[in-house]
Amino acid sequence: MTTPQSLPKRAEIPVELTWDLSTIYPTDAAWEAEFTRVSALLPGVAAFAGRLGESAAVMLEAFTTRDAAGEALGKLFVYAHMRLHEDSANSVYQGLADRVTTLANDFNAATAYMTPEILAIPQERLDAFLAEEPGLAVYRHQLDEINHERPHVLSAEMESLLAQAAEIGSAPERVFEMLNNADLKLPQVHDESGALVQLTQGNYGAKFLESQSRAVRREAFEAMLGSYNKFRNTFAATLSSQVKRDIFFARAHKYGSALEAALDPLNIPVSVYNNLIETVDANLPFLHRYLRIRKRAMGLDDLHMYDLYVPLAREVEYKVSFMEAQERVAAALAPLGPDYVEPMRKGFSSRWIDALESEGKKSGAYSWGSYGTQPFVLLNYQESMDSMFTLAHEMGHSMHSYFTWGAQPYPYSSYTLFVAEVASTLNEALLTHYLLQNHNDRALRLYVINHALETYRTTLYRQTLFAEFERDTHARAEAGEALTPELLSTAYKGLNDRYYGPEVTVDELIEVEWARIPTSTPVSMSTSTPPASRLPPRSPARSSPKASPPSCATSAFCPPAHRTTASTCCATLA
Numbered sequence: 001m002t003t004p005q006s007l008p009k010r011a012e013i014p015v016e017l018t019w020d021l022s023t024i025y026p027t028d029a030a031w032e033a034e035f036t037r038v039s040a041l042l043p044g045v046a047a048f049a050g051r052l053g054e055s056a057a058v059m060l061e062a063f064t065t066r067d068a069a070g071e072a073l074g075k076l077f078v079y080a081h082m083r084l085h086e087d088s089a090n091s092v093y094q095g096l097a098d099r100v101t102t103l104a105n106d107f108n109a110a111t112a113y114m115t116p117e118i119l120a121i122p123q124e125r126l127d128a129f130l131a132e133e134p135g136l137a138v139y140r141h142q143l144d145e146i147n148h149e150r151p152h153v154l155s156a157e158m159e160s161l162l163a164q165a166a167e168i169g170s171a172p173e174r175v176f177e178m179l180n181n182a183d184l185k186l187p188q189v190h191d192e193s194g195a196l197v198q199l200t201q202g203n204y205g206a207k208f209l210e211s212q213s214r215a216v217r218r219e220a221f222e223a224m225l226g227s228y229n230k231f232r233n234t235f236a237a238t239l240s241s242q243v244k245r246d247i248f249f250a251r252a253h254k255y256g257s258a259l260e261a262a263l264d265p266l267n268i269p270v271s272v273y274n275n276l277i278e279t280v281d282a283n284l285p286f287l288h289r290y291l292r293i294r295k296r297a298m299g300l301d302d303l304h305m306y307d308l309y310v311p312l313a314r315e316v317e318y319k320v321s322f323m324e325a326q327e328r329v330a331a332a333l334a335p336l337g338p339d340y341v342e343p344m345r346k347g348f349s350s351r352w353i354d355a356l357e358s359e360g361k362k363s364g365a366y367s368w369g370s371y372g373t374q375p376f377v378l379l380n381y382q383e384s385m386d387s388m389f390t391l392a393h394e395m396g397h398s399m400h401s402y403f404t405w406g407a408q409p410y411p412y413s414s415y416t417l418f419v420a421e422v423a424s425t426l427n428e429a430l431l432t433h434y435l436l437q438n439h440n441d442r443a444l445r446l447y448v449i450n451h452a453l454e455t456y457r458t459t460l461y462r463q464t465l466f467a468e469f470e471r472d473t474h475a476r477a478e479a480g481e482a483l484t485p486e487l488l489s490t491a492y493k494g495l496n497d498r499y500y501g502p503e504v505t506v507d508e509l510i511e512v513e514w515a516r517i518p519t520s521t522p523v524s525m526s527t528s529t530p531p532a533s534r535l536p537p538r539s540p541a542r543s544s545p546k547a548s549p550p551s552c553a554t555s556a557f558c559p560p561a562h563r564t565t566a567s568t569c570c571a572t573l574a
Helices: 028-046 056-086 091-111 114-120 123-132 134-148 156-164 171-183 201-209 214-230 232-252 258-266 270-282 284-298 322-332 338-349 385-407 422-437 442-478 485-503 508-516
Strands: 188-190 196-198 366-369 376-378 548-551
Touching (some): 028 056, 028 091, 056 123, 056 366, 056 376, 091 156, 114 134, 114 156, 123 134, 156 232, 171 232, 188 214, 201 214, 201 385, 214 232, 232 258, 232 442, 232 485, 232 508, 258 270, 270 284, 270 442, 284 442, 284 485, 322 338, 338 385, 385 422, 385 442, 442 485
Antiparallel strands (some): 188 196, 366 376, 366 548
């Protein structure tokens, strides 16, 4: 009888493979002291209510007072939540995360008067303020953005009330996180040697779905989705509640749909989202052709959902240690120059990264941080090529943040979500190029090319399937339909049937895969939370003052190779 392999405890992980959050606060006591200080700042922020139109000097003082509180709050927020992500069952950090979320909502309530007041000031007076006070120049673009949102801004009292409701609105996501990362216990499954191994979110894709043994793949697939199937009613309730929350705030702000409300702050027309889905749908035959080639290359009569991630180069087992992965990523990114690579290497040696999977740790991968901190990366590294690409991807986000924070003032310390994945996918492309340029072995080159093709399949087609599911579930709820487990499963299974077409046997269990996906607003391509400096955010989707939302954090829907983008991204969902 083999001994089951289990995940290590947090304390068992070598310290050099963990991130150094002491660079934000040296101790929890220091966090507590700062929490008290920031809490005391909020009355001063609220005290400018009714005064923004008095003079340019008063307006500037209000903005800078708000930004000082928001910047400090961002650090409090990321520290508490990243500590919680180390072990979701840790009650101490559950408490810190809950308290700072409340404080963030209090901050939003304290600043809710700003947008309505600014819109009440005649444009000619605002122009005079800008001409009179040079310090207001940095806020010119934000003032233009507020004017863009004029049709959706309510009275100061209503905006304050909705801001206070933000904490209630975030409950479905918090429930999902606790159930998914702390309470859901996955079973043990057999690996290729026959040994019992603890199935985890991290090893599901990299170890099991990429296994050359079909029996191993099938057992892991059935164990993973079977576990979610047992809680489908609870997961459906959290998703339904999240969708209803999105609809409520969209309607409260006079949007035509939750989708429009999610896209409007990014200045993206709904037609762009719909055109993406329509274009991908029209080109599904290319995906079917690729799957036909995969089936033939694998020598299978039928291709199942658990066969989609197996490397086609069967004779290659590409194992890469975390240290080796860092060296290869640095070498691959050399074309970006020493000004890029040297700070990244410093990040490797300065514990920006929490590398290894452990008991209770948040699944997936992300890059996060706040203005005034270093970037941080959460990984669940599995010594696979996919994990190496995940490292390259997340370091793209981290370096994007690093240079943004170094070059921009706090009001512009967060890049827009429409470009958030550019740096990360560029890094992946450079790593692919490097591996092909530096390896002559035919089997290994085939492995790399196969990985690149899979990245394309999962990033474009799979992500768009998720986007269509999100859009349609919100639309159904807006039409009055109840999002029951049966409706969600039928809708999700139907999308998989259409996307994968006649080339794949779409297993029945895939119908519950939606339950693995974190709840979010219907922008699965990249919906993060803008910083509090948006003068100010009006709804929970824009409420928390995270100076840099987790790129690839609690993403809504994400492909395995792309680790995710949606709504704070990268939840390694194979």
